[in-house]
Amino acid sequence: ILNVEQSPQSLHVQEGDSTNFTCSFPSSNFYALHWYRWETAKSPEALFVMTLNGDEKKKGRISATLNTKEGYSYLYIKGSQPEDSATYLCAFPETGRRALTFGSGTRLQVQP
């Protein structure tokens, strides 16, 4: 069973603050690392799929980096807005499978 850990569990920031959270995963047999955003009362929405060590991906104010050798990925949000409030999940496919093992998520609340 894979161990995918996310920290912190929750985060409260003010509008305009920049923030980041961490996803830790097994560094052996790495295939890919997924980030999803899950807003309340909606379904998870894919942000990034990262496959290469040193990968850096960006979508608007959100970016992510990947270190496969040490087994972590960071998600950054620059200038947080209230609409960024959501749970951010990372997920890791197990060996030979496309099904994902999800972390428990980081719940972000951005106060206006």
Add this chain to the structure above:
Amino acid sequence: DSGVTQTPKHLITATGQRVTLRCSPRSGDLSVYWYQQSLDQGLQFLIQYYNGEERAKGNILERFSAQQFPDLHSELNLSSLELGDSALYFCASSPGIKYNEQFFGPGTRLTVL
């Protein structure tokens, strides 16, 4: 809108009953995944189908089964329901090409009374 549809949106039933949840993947997607989210739990992978065949099994109970039909829609059957089966059940789809992102449906909220 992800393009993945799930029906019904809500389902309320009694213990011991059997229900069927339905999922239609995005047009062209060959892989379908089922996930369960129980109270205070994260998303748990149940089962995956690819082009009609079972590809991977997660923490799926023996009372649960699934299938994917020739038109690629999938059904998750839950039988002998228990109170603890109350959860949000998500279906996701992907093209099936290696490590594609998955597109999630809106989910079915199952309540077992």
